[in-house]
Amino acid sequence: MISFVKRKKAKAEIPTASMADIAFLLIVFFMTATIFAREKGLIMLLPEKGEEVKIASRNIMQILVSPTGKVLVEEEDGTLHEYRIADIRAEVEAALERTNDSISVAIKVSHLAPYSVMIDVLDEVKMADAKRISLVPYSEGGGE
Secondary structure (H helix, E strand, O other), X not given: OOOOOOOOOOOOOOOOXXXXXXXXXXXXXXHXXXXXXXXXXXXXXXXXXXXXXXXXXXXXXEEEEOOOOOEEEEOOOOOEEEEOHHHHHHHHHHHHHHOOOOOEEEEEEXXXXXXXXXXXXXXXXXXXXXXXXXXXXXXXXXXX
């Protein structure tokens, strides 16, 4: 008589002793092989910390961007006039000619204003070849 003995099936095991080493090497490899994207944004030359220059108010041209996206320019008499974005460059160029390039342009932007309007106004001012430009946030209480 022949007896059959049941053999135990060997379970397949994955050795996990070096799994942490492999994971660490993969992390190091991907960190060194990956090219990280640089930040994109506005490129502006900022003044040194603590450097403060006093400018007479008559030498400051104020352009306001309202929460609704309207572009307002403060005239010499203090009144605000609405302008199209396309007309901003000519207005800034005229002001630069009147003052022999001694004017500073302050772009006052509401935090609720559309970002694209602020960028368009900044581009127009730069194309007018203004050298001194400042971006200033303003509260909605004044400006419209």
